[in-house]
Amino acid sequence: MVTTVTFETSEGTFKAELFTEKMPITCGNLIDLINQKYYDGLYIHRIVPDYCIQFGCPNAINPHVYYGTLEEEGIGEGAGPPETSFKSCTGKKHTRDxxxxxxxxxxxxxSNKEGTLSMANSGEPDTGGSQFFINVKDNPHLDWFNGSSESAHPVFGKIIEGYDTIVKKIEHAEISETNSEQPAKPIQMKSVTVTIS
Incomplete structure (x- = not known):
C-alpha cells in the first residue's frame, strides 16, 4: 500500500509519499493530525531558499500575526495537541506529551535529501510535534547519523508530484522585509488530505 498526502496551497498543489513502514510513529502522528484537519488554513511560516520550507505551527493561523516576527508572536513554536493519543501505522497507541x-x-x-519531508524540532530529543519541513537541497548535516552537527531530524516522506513547479515556486517567493524567513505575501495551506492505495 502507498500512503499519499496532498497539500493544497494558495500557490498550487503538491503531493508526497509517506514512509509508513519504516517510520510508523512519525507517519501515524501526521496522518492523525491530517484527519483532524489540524493543518487546514495554516500559513507556511518559514522559507529559507536553498535550505527548507517549514510549516505546521498551529500559531500560524492568523495572516496578520503571520506578518509579525517569529519571536514576538510564537510563530514556529507550536506543536501538536498536548496529551492526546494516536495510532502508529502499525496500530500501536502512542501519546503526545x-x-x-x-x-x-x-x-x-x-537522509535529509532534496525533496524529502523531515520533522522539525527544538534541537532537543523527542521534541517533534506537528511541524515539519521540506528539504529543498541535500542537507546531510541534519541527519542524526551524520556526526557533523548535533541535529537529528527524522525523514518520513518525499515529494512525488509538484516539486519542480509548486514547491520551488514557494521556495523562491518574495521574502518579507521585516522577517528574513517569512514570505512577503502569506502562503496558506488550504487543505491537507491523505489517501491510501
Missing part, C-alpha cells in the same frame, strides 16, 4: 510532542524515530534508511 504535555507539549504535544512525540518520540523521535531515528533510523539510518533515510
Amino acid at each position: 504535555e507539549y504535544g510532542n512525540i518520540e523521535d524515530e531515528l533510523i539510518k534508511d533515510f
